[in-house]
Amino acid sequence: MHRTPTSLITALLILLLLPIVASAVNKPQPRIIGGQSTSSSAWPSATALQIRLPSSNTERFCAGNLIAPQWILTAAHCFYDIATNQQTVYAGDVTAYPGIDDLRQLSPERGKTVVNIYIHPQFSGVNSYDFDFALLELAYPENQPVAALASSTPDPGEIATVIGWGVTAVNPATQQPIHNSLAEQLQEVDVPVIDNSQCQSAMGSGITDNMICAGYPQGGKDACNGDSGGPMLVYRNHHFIQVGIVSFGIGCAQPGRYGVYARLTSALPWIHDLVPQAQIDAATVAERKLTPPTTNGEATPTPQAPATALKGDEGGAFTPRQGGGAFGLPMLLLLGGLLVWSRKLQRVA
């Protein structure tokens, strides 16, 4: 009778166990503003924007989201000068990096040319941030998955996920953002949506119907400087869809203050006019994850198959937000089976 040597089975078991051990070691580390590292396989439409500020010849980073092959949705204030309240940044000053998650990988080959910046006609400027919407038109279409936009606004209490490369730490003494703590790896954070009248009590009467507030009364989780323009998303019908855009705040993650986001439903007619192919609540949306968020920010592993495979999905990896979730059970069953089998073989030998 043919026998499998025990050493071969041991080697096989080690090979199978390695990914489980590695995923435990590589668990995302919580940041001070309360987020965790994530990847472009989870958020394929996330876009980094490198913006040259012509007045000072310095740079600013914003985020954006690819909503059609040639269109990025972001915040209008990214292209404004705070001192003069004027648009000072134009298409030639912006390089877009769609589909990137690690800013250490910015390279000229990955940078995409922006040919037009459209600012929402009702944008009120950087003193009040009403209608903080901008659309960037790329020179060429991208073929990675695009995000869908929500046709309805999120409910107070609903958990929203926010992503970006902004500041990850605030100075505990001054509550000021620590500017050299910009993230290299894309970050995500889950925050509950706050009712607008409650937000006005905390943030003042400048909170308009075209804004959404989110955060915890005790602070600790928030978007911050550099996250501007990035998407706020909610999980509906097995997909994440965009409901807002990171806009402004009073400091970051402070108790009694909330992060403020541009409310996407206020801009849908304008977006539809410029980008008729933008997906609204689309079943084909490619922005998806294996696990929906829960109120404490931890994952509940409920794997979902993509509704439709899209161009660019071939061979794509969809990672669970925490290591091991979807991988665990089948692998444990397989390992158990192998152990029983190897014991049997040893007894026979």
Ligand code: 4AZ
């Ligand atoms: C900013 O300046 C910024 N805490 C974005 C979001 C928040 C604060 C500042 C919200 O990009």
